[in-house]
Amino acid sequence: MSLPEAFIEKMTRLLGPESEYFFKTYDQKRAFGLRANLLKTSGEQLKKLPEFHLKPVPFCPSGFYYQEADEPGKHPFHQAGLYYIQEPSAMFVAERLDAKPGERVLDLCAAPGGKSTQIAVSMQNRGLLVSNEIYPKRAKSLSENIERMGITNALVTNETPERLAEYFPGNFDKILVDAPCSGEGMFRKDPDAAQYWSPDHVRECAALQNQILDHAYSMLREEGILVYSTCTFSPEEDEQMIDHFLKKYPDMEVLPIEKTGGVEDGRPQWTDSANSELRKTARLWPHHLDGEGHFVAKLQKHGPSLTKRIKPVSSVKESSLKDYRQFEKQTLAEKLAGSFYFAGNQLFLLPDGCPDFSQLKVIRAGLHLGEQKKNRFEPNHALALAMPAVSFQSTFPLESSGTDWDHYLRGETLPAPASLKGWTAVTIDGFTLGWGKAAGGTLKNFYPKGLRLRGLNH
Numbered sequence: 503m504s505l506p507e508a509f510i511e512k513m514t515r516l517l518g519p520e521s522e523y524f525f526k527t528y529d530q531k532r533a534f535g536l537r538a539n540l541l542k543t544s545g546e547q548l549k550k551l552p553e554f555h556l557k558p559v560p561f562c563p564s565g566f567y568y569q570e571a572d573e574p575g576k577h578p579f580h581q582a583g584l585y586y587i588q589e590p591s592a593m594f595v596a597e598r599l600d601a602k603p604g605e606r607v608l609d610l611c612a613a614p615g616g617k618s619t620q621i622a623v624s625m626q627n628r629g630l631l632v633s634n635e636i637y638p639k640r641a642k643s644l645s646e647n648i649e650r651m652g653i654t655n656a657l658v659t660n661e662t663p664e665r666l667a668e669y670f671p672g673n674f675d676k677i678l679v680d681a682p683c684s685g686e687g688m689f690r691k692d693p694d695a696a697q698y699w700s701p702d703h704v705r706e707c708a709a710l711q712n713q714i715l716d717h718a719y720s721m722l723r724e725e726g727i728l729v730y731s732t733c734t735f736s737p738e739e740d741e742q743m744i745d746h747f748l749k750k751y752p753d754m755e756v757l758p759i760e761k762t763g764g765v766e767d768g769r770p771q772w773t774d775s776a777n778s779e780l781r782k783t784a785r786l787w788p789h790h791l792d793g794e795g796h797f798v799a800k801l802q803k804h805g806p807s808l809t810k811r812i813k814p815v816s817s818v819k820e821s822s823l824k825d826y827r828q829f830e831k832q833t834l835a836e837k838l839a840g841s842f843y844f845a846g847n848q849l850f851l852l853p854d855g856c857p858d859f860s861q862l863k864v865i866r867a868g869l870h871l872g873e874q875k876k877n878r879f880e881p882n883h884a885l886a887l888a889m890p891a892v893s894f895q896s897t898f899p900l901e902s903s904g905t906d907w908d909h910y911l912r913g914e915t916l917p918a919p920a921s922l923k924g925w926t927a928v929t930i931d932g933f934t935l936g937w938g939k940a941a942g943g944t945l946k947n948f949y950p951k952g953l954r955l956r957g958l959n960h
């Protein structure tokens with residue numbers, strides 16, 4: 503592939519004789535990856551599927567390489583949220599944050615959600631994950647991926663880092679900044695990215711990352727953890743960015759990152775200070791492992807934080823849940839508990855200890871249960887995708903070896919047993935796919951219009 507001249511010169515200067523191996527990767531095919539969604543399945547279960555040819559990613563326990571011809575994006579398990587298609591080296595990042603159930607975590611630059619969906623898995627859907635994206639369209643796809651993967655503890659926001667920093671000073675145990683960058687590691691995946699590249703663009707990205715990091719710092723609590731990552735090779739956005747950050751905030755300490763499967767140390771020699779601490783950061787190079795390339799730094803804040811306590815949202819009165827409870831009794835296997843919240847007619851079950859978010863642009867708040875209609879409750883797609891099949895009193899089973907799933911995902915009505923009545927969870931090989939409502943021998947289709955398949959799928 504054709505690369506910008508100035509990029510070739512720069513990488514040749516930085517890498518010396520190693521650059522020969524680096525540039526050779528541009529003539530090779532890129533690796534394709536998917537990550538098992540451990541909220542719904544296991545890697546072992548996916549590995550048994552004859553449709554896919556999966557090989558483990560050495561630096562991510564739930565990650566697999568697949569063959570391009572496997573086309574996992576076209577399999578109904580994708581719509582059921584059993585995996586997330588993700589560039590393999592990107593899978594290394596969220597694992598380093600080591601988010602735990604019950605923590606308060608912020609993913610500041612989150613769309614389309616590869617890393618947020620991975621963070622939610624390690625939190626086991628408990629605690630609070632604020633998953634933020636600055637651009638509205640990208641925030642919408644982030645929200646859809648959060649829904650598809652069955653994540654129930656996320657507040658998906660569409661804010662600038664600056665606004666969030668005003669709202670959440672000193673509030674988070676862990677923050678991921680997966681920064682917008684010059685994307686040098688994306689050239690094989692997206693050849694257009696190479697055309698946008700210029701030394702000026704690298705400088706602009708570095709200036710933006712600097713500002714984003716300032717905001718992240720102010721939102722971190724004392725002893726909180728910050729992970730910073732990019733998918734670019736330029737030292738200005740990687741080691742030099744962290745070097746500058748450490749000088750500006752001396753209470754930040756670089757933490758070691760365990761490096762396996764071809765992951766390498768950061769390169770302090772590419773900074774003015776040559777601070778040996780920077781060796782603890784990690785670099786994923788396309789000529790040392792199967793993946794496009796990433797830089798990751800993990801830091802801890804030891805200084806005090808100016809913290810604003812935000813009161814949690816209190817639950818609505820039980821009396822306003824009458825129609826929901828009636829629906830729940832008829833449809834679900836157990837009663838849901840927690841903080842319920844109405845946004846207009848839309849009912850949500852909020853993440854644990856969810857802070858008041860009334861002043862923020864929020865796209866999704868925890869689990870979207872459904873809509874209060876006149877004297878009845880209609881469930882949302884998110885509720886189906888967040889629950890395993892055993893959580894429903896009635897299921898409508900489809901098989902991936904058949905063709906009915908294709909009709910269902912296109913929004914068509916399906917024939918149903920005459921005895922089947924009311925809301926039922928449609929499943930694919932035992933995994934929930936969406937809602938249907940049975941009456942008079944047919945299943946009315948409630949697969950969301952915006953997600954339906956169109957045209958040829960095979």
Ligand SMILES: C[S@@+](CC[C@H](N)C(=O)[O-])C[C@H]1O[C@@H](n2cnc3c(N)ncnc32)[C@H](O)[C@@H]1O
Nearest residue numbers: 611612613614615616617636637640680681682
């Ligand atoms: C590398 S991507 C994030 C990828 C995402 N973490 C994932 O794993 O799917 C960087 C994100 O930063 C967003 N972004 C762009 N400008 C920004 C800014 N000024 N502040 C915060 N985020 C910004 C981009 O829209 C993009 O979604």
